[in-house]
Amino acid sequence: MLQKPKLIIDGKRLDGREFDELRPIKIEAGVLKRADGSCYLEMGRNKVVAAVYGPRELHPRHLQDPSKAVIRYRYNMAPFSVEERKRPGPDRRSIEISKVSKEAVEAIVIKELFPRSTIDIFVEVLQADAGSRTACLNAASVALVDAGVPMRGIISSVAVAKVDGVLVLDPIKEEDYYGEADIPFAFLIRNGKIESITLLQMDGRITKEELKEAIKLAKKGAMEIYKLQREAIMKKYEIEKEDIENAQ
Amino acid sequence: MHSDILVDIKKDYVLSKLRDNERIDGRAFDEFRKIEIYPNIIQKAEGSALVKIGDTQVVVGIKMQPGEPFPDTPDKGIIITNAELVPLASPTFEPGPPDENAIELARVVDRGIRHSEAVDLSELCIEEGKKVWILFIDIHALDDDGNLMDASALAAIVALMNTVVPAERFELGNDFKLPIKDIPISVTSLVVEDKFLVDPSRDELSVGDNTITITTDKNDNIVAIQKSGSYLLSEELFEEIVETSIKKAKEIRKLVTS
Amino acid sequence: MRKIVLPGDLVSTNPKLAGSGTYIENGRVYSKILGLLDQTETQVRIIPLKGRYIPSVGDTVIGIVREVTANGWIVDIHCPYTAFLPVQEYPNMKPDKKPNEILEIGDAIIAKVLNIDPKMKVTLTMKDKLCRPIRFGRIVAINPARVPRVIGKKGSMIKLLKGELDVQIIVGQNGLIWLNGDRRKITIAEEAIYKIEQEAHTEGLTDRITEFIKRRKENVTKA
Numbered sequence A: 001m002l003q004k005p006k007l008i009i010d011g012k013r014l015d016g017r018e019f020d021e022l023r024p025i026k027i028e029a030g031v032l033k034r035a036d037g038s039c040y041l042e043m044g045r046n047k048v049v050a051a052v053y054g055p056r057e058l059h060p061r062h063l064q065d066p067s068k069a070v071i072r073y074r075y076n077m078a079p080f081s082v083e084e085r086k087r088p089g090p091d092r093r094s095i096e097i098s099k100v101s102k103e104a105v106e107a108i109v110i111k112e113l114f115p116r117s118t119i120d121i122f123v124e125v126l127q128a129d130a131g132s133r134t135a136c137l138n139a140a141s142v143a144l145v146d147a148g149v150p151m152r153g154i155i156s157s158v159a160v161a162k163v164d165g166v167l168v169l170d171p172i173k174e175e176d177y178y179g180e181a182d183i184p185f186a187f188l189i190r191n192g193k194i195e196s197i198t199l200l201q202m203d204g205r206i207t208k209e210e211l212k213e214a215i216k217l218a219k220k221g222a223m224e225i226y227k228l229q230r231e232a233i234m235k236k237y238e239i240e241k242e243d244i245e246n247a248q
Numbered sequence B: 001m002h003s004d005i006l007v008d009i010k011k012d013y014v015l016s017k018l019r020d021n022e023r024i025d026g027r028a029f030d031e032f033r034k035i036e037i038y039p040n041i042i043q044k045a046e047g048s049a050l051v052k053i054g055d056t057q058v059v060v061g062i063k064m065q066p067g068e069p070f071p072d073t074p075d076k077g078i079i080i081t082n083a084e085l086v087p088l089a090s091p092t093f094e095p096g097p098p099d100e101n102a103i104e105l106a107r108v109v110d111r112g113i114r115h116s117e118a119v120d121l122s123e124l125c126i127e128e129g130k131k132v133w134i135l136f137i138d139i140h141a142l143d144d145d146g147n148l149m150d151a152s153a154l155a156a157i158v159a160l161m162n163t164v165v166p167a168e169r170f171e172l173g174n175d176f177k178l179p180i181k182d183i184p185i186s187v188t189s190l191v192v193e194d195k196f197l198v199d200p201s202r203d204e205l206s207v208g209d210n211t212i213t214i215t216t217d218k219n220d221n222i223v224a225i226q227k228s229g230s231y232l233l234s235e236e237l238f239e240e241i242v243e244t245s246i247k248k249a250k251e252i253r254k255l256v257t258s
Numbered sequence C: 001m002r003k004i005v006l007p008g009d010l011v012s013t014n015p016k017l018a019g020s021g022t023y024i025e026n027g028r029v030y031s032k033i034l035g036l037l038d039q040t041e042t043q044v045r046i047i048p049l050k051g052r053y054i055p056s057v058g059d060t061v062i063g064i065v066r067e068v069t070a071n072g073w074i075v076d077i078h079c080p081y082t083a084f085l086p087v088q089e090y091p092n093m094k095p096d097k098k099p100n101e102i103l104e105i106g107d108a109i110i111a112k113v114l115n116i117d118p119k120m121k122v123t124l125t126m127k128d129k130l131c132r133p134i135r136f137g138r139i140v141a142i143n144p145a146r147v148p149r150v151i152g153k154k155g156s157m158i159k160l161l162k163g164e165l166d167v168q169i170i171v172g173q174n175g176l177i178w179l180n181g182d183r184r185k186i187t188i189a190e191e192a193i194y195k196i197e198q199e200a201h202t203e204g205l206t207d208r209i210t211e212f213i214k215r216r217k218e219n220v221t222k223a
Helices: A092-106 A132-146 A173-178 A208-247 B011-019 B100-115 B148-161 B235-257 C144-151 C153-165 C183-198 C205-222
Strands: A025-029 A037-043 A046-057 A070-077 A117-127 A154-163 A166-169 A181-190 A193-200 B035-039 B047-053 B056-067 B078-084 B125-127 B131-143 B185-192 B195-198 B211-216 B222-228 C010-012 C022-025 C028-031 C035-039 C044-048 C060-068 C072-076 C083-086 C108-116 C122-125 C132-134 C138-141 C168-171 C176-180
Touching (some): A025 A132, A025 A208, A037 A132, A046 A132, A070 A092, A070 A132, A092 A117, A092 A132, A092 A193, A117 A132, A117 B131, A132 A181, A132 A208, A154 A173, A154 A208, A166 A208, B011 C138, B035 B148, B035 B235, B047 B148, B078 B100, B100 B131, B100 B148, B100 B185, B211 B235, C010 C035, C010 C044, C022 C044, C044 C144, C060 C168, C060 C176, C083 C108, C138 C183, C144 C153, C144 C183, C153 C168, C153 C183, C153 C205, C176 C183
Parallel strands (some): C083 C122
Antiparallel strands (some): A025 A037, A046 A117, A154 A166, B035 B047, B056 B131, B125 B131, B185 B195, B185 B211, B211 B222, C010 C028, C022 C028, C035 C044, C060 C072, C060 C108, C072 C083, C108 C122, C108 C132, C138 C176, C168 C176
């Protein structure tokens, strides 16, 4: 049994971050040609790509919903994304993540506009380092906007962990693995405000008060991520305007 | 099964341009689209590369771990090549285990690497008969705009070229750079009537999935051939294709080594 | 320049002004898509920048025949719903002719959306003077959200293209456009259409396109 290392040293985290500090994030919208919408996103050492196809026809027929679009979300890890090579194909963890992520998105997409169709969201984790599901949901959110899918707002996602008794935002692998609790969140953000929780899970043990604190912390992180998601989309669509102005 | 109307409508245009000896994007018949190579993009993997050919994008990651050798080659390492044509990459890809196209792609890339002896498997022996290095080449398609084969093969060899054997992680000595002895390059062409188009784009493949892939090593030996698609290939055309493939492979090899 | 808005952005506090691309919740009007905010005194709507084509009755569309049945043809119009062209909706259909003798799998057609039932089953017709099977010319595909710009206010942009280049152009609301005429002129028209698609939401586009076409025509005559 490995000795659990100290995760908080001299009031700082292993990677030098503050308790409420996010890892560096990079977001690029519209990176794929074939997909209707797409996004490449890095969150710390997580590298993920999301693609959205749809609304499009759904086969076989019996899966269709006569009143609204079906949302499908497939979270998949590339075999080389983790330290010990992962066998390709869905495992139990990927299936669970796909389910809760799909449900997070379903609550936000205005599905009634497209009965009998499907909106497919595929996210591939190319490199993983704790919080890959939150990185994927952030990328999926941008890809959905890029695809022109109607939604009530934007989804921003981040996890909070409890390590050495302290709550920290956006844990890295060691904090996730050795910590006392890991709590991934996703929020619906509308008009610059956090409206509601759309994904929530917890692995570990915490008190009621710690949970309240964790929510506060997560909301702070989610708002910062939301700003970056907006910037990434604006960047892609504003760029056309700029190119033309410069060409004049 | 989703088909793509955007590709279908190009078919007539591709054929009519061909009659005038032109390609729809203005390329010469033996010209590749723009190739971009980004080595070592997945730092956590032992080796990796992202290759873009035009708008086609593929990532290859290399993972290594010790394992048992095959009984008939007790002193040689093992290479396992797999391709995932994930649904993210194309409206026509379905989730699930590799289909015949993914399997074909992986096996052709594998043959190119194996028969060019790019990786000397006897250098991957840890303890004869008991332990050798198992090297996984995992091909992950990101965007299929035609010719995933050449993008995958190129990404595979570039990934191998920046692979570091993780001996330290398994307490088997110091990490060392994987020695690479050759640079196999694959060249795929679309065959239409009596002509062939090198590096077909997805729009060009709308006329039919009739291709031929030729992989060569640095000495211009042929180390893999794959005719793919139900069509009749004349010997003459085949010879022309071989000549052109050798020539193009040389050019691409220069890109890799620079 | 119009402002770009994202889903969830608040665009008005007056539900009476809510136009297309918006939704109302608790008396407030939000954008539901990525698009350009278009505000007038009577309406606030969002002009989409992206999105799949969703058919409306009366739309002209270009599609490809995917299946032939005894009663008609199943047509792919590049949207989430398959469309069906009944045999009766083909002009001058002779009773002794079989459907596969008129249109085969892979044939492209220009048709109109006749009806959409509550289950989103789309019925097409070709009984309109714009409709025809496509046997020559070229089909170009653009983002369906940009189609209105290619047509222009009261058809101004399309008139410009037709006038300057002397080509036939039929624009499908589903983002597919049929061009017919001299090959080099069609190529210029195609490039102009892609340019319009790229620069759709900018100002001064009509003048830039006119300039573009004039320059390309000069290059062609010089060659």
